[in-house]
Amino acid sequence: MQRVAVIAGAGPGLGASVAKRFARDGFGVALLARNKDKLDQLRGEIEAARGKAASIVCDLSSEASIQGAVGEVFAAFPGAAVEVVVYNPRFFARGPFLETPVAKVDEAWRVLALGGFVLVQQLLPSMLKAGRGTVIFTGATAAMRGGAQFYPLSMPKFAVRSLAQSLAREFGPRGIHVVHAVIDGMIGQAGDTQGDSRLDPDAIADTLAQVASQPRSAWTHELDLRPLSESF
Numbered sequence: 001m002q003r004v005a006v007i008a009g010a011g012p013g014l015g016a017s018v019a020k021r022f023a024r025d026g027f028g029v030a031l032l033a034r035n036k037d038k039l040d041q042l043r044g045e046i047e048a049a050r051g052k053a054a055s056i057v058c059d060l061s062s063e064a065s066i067q068g069a070v071g072e073v074f075a076a077f078p079g080a081a082v083e084v085v086v087y088n089p090r091f092f093a094r095g096p097f098l099e100t101p102v103a104k105v106d107e108a109w110r111v112l113a114l115g116g117f118v119l120v121q122q123l124l125p126s127m128l129k130a131g132r133g134t135v136i137f138t139g140a141t142a143a144m145r146g147g148a149q150f151y152p153l154s155m156p157k158f159a160v161r162s163l164a165q166s167l168a169r170e171f172g173p174r175g176i177h178v179v180h181a182v183i184d185g186m187i188g189q190a191g192d193t194q195g196d197s198r199l200d201p202d203a204i205a206d207t208l209a210q211v212a213s214q215p216r217s218a219w220t221h222e223l224d225l226r227p228l229s230e231s232f
Contacts, residue, residue, distance in 0.1 A: 002028045002079070003028065005022040005084035007031055010042060013090075013201050015031075017190060019046065027084065028053070031054065032056050056072045066119050070119070085136065091108055097149070132176070133177070142154035143160060143161040177214065186198050196228035
């Protein structure tokens with residue numbers, strides 16, 4: 001049976017690296033993002049390397065769009081089992097508190113946090129039926145501590161960490177491995193860490209793939225990844 005990894009936020013950078021890594025491991029990869037052209041380009045790169053991929057346009061801020069995308073995942077890989085979900089949306093905004101529009105906070109919340117809730121809620125039943133699966137949320141330094149002017153980022157990132165903890169406690173005993181991966185630092189280009197001041201997206205992808213294959217006797221729930229130059 002074809003194993004499937006759903007990569008939500010499969011844009012350039014980390015999302016692309018993660019998708020390619022799971023494809024090399026033999027997964028069919030469902031690529032979810034808003035930009036169809038970039039999705040199709042990534043799908044072509046994966047297929048050129050003899051992998052299997054489906055590009056699915058999805059707005060992670062929209063419940064209806066996520067539900068439709070999940071239907072497309074199962075249509076693209078009929079009879080397959082979704083074994084991995086990586087929730088990795090890209091959204092960044094900052095500004096002084098008194099000048100931060102409520103609409104910007106609401107958008108960040110929907111993309112970074114609520115979308116993860118909806119996507120996992122849609123895909124978890126198939127994992128439970130199979131009795132196994134891995135859900136990975138990519139976090140940030142903002143999930144661990146708030147910073148001045150980072151309100152639209154830190155609020156939903158804190159929520160994602162809580163979501164991951166709650167899911168792990170409820171569904172870990174049922175065979176679902178839930179992981180919160182803190183990305184503590186700037187992500188650079190693959191192969192170019194700028195003197196160890198940037199994270200290599202391919203290296204992050206390798207770590208996430210390793211976590212997804214851990215035996216149940218030694219599961220990691222939370223890990224943090226940082227470049228050598230980043231202080232604790």
